[in-house]
Amino acid sequence: MRTEYPDRYVTLGLKIAYYRKKAGFTQEVFAEKIGKSLNFLGQVEGTGTVRGVSLETLFKIADVLGIPPSKLLEDD
Numbered sequence: 001m002r003t004e005y006p007d008r009y010v011t012l013g014l015k016i017a018y019y020r021k022k023a024g025f026t027q028e029v030f031a032e033k034i035g036k037s038l039n040f041l042g043q044v045e046g047t048g049t050v051r052g053v054s055l056e057t058l059f060k061i062a063d064v065l066g067i068p069p070s071k072l073l074e075d076d
Contacts, residue, residue: 001050009050015072017045019065033064 003009020030031041034057043051053061062069 001052003050003052006050009052010047012053012072013045013051014047016061019067019071020045023065025064030064034060 001009020027025033027041027045028038031038034041036057040051043049044053058069058072062072
């Protein structure tokens with residue numbers, strides 16, 4: 001994927017991984033809960049790839065994690 005903002009995609013993936021682990025979900029369980037494949041989640045959370053997510057998926061991720069979607073997009 002080509003983007004002008006690769007660092008933001010990586011940061012998003014790291015935040016998803018952080019909140020997923022904080023909630024006690026493995027990648028396998030979390031992928032199932034959000035209706036995505038383990039491969040997809042691995043690409044999103046991985047730092048070696050740039051993988052975007054749709055807003056629908058972002059909202060689902062936030063829902064399952066019990067956090068507002070904005071938490072995943074905030075600059076820390």
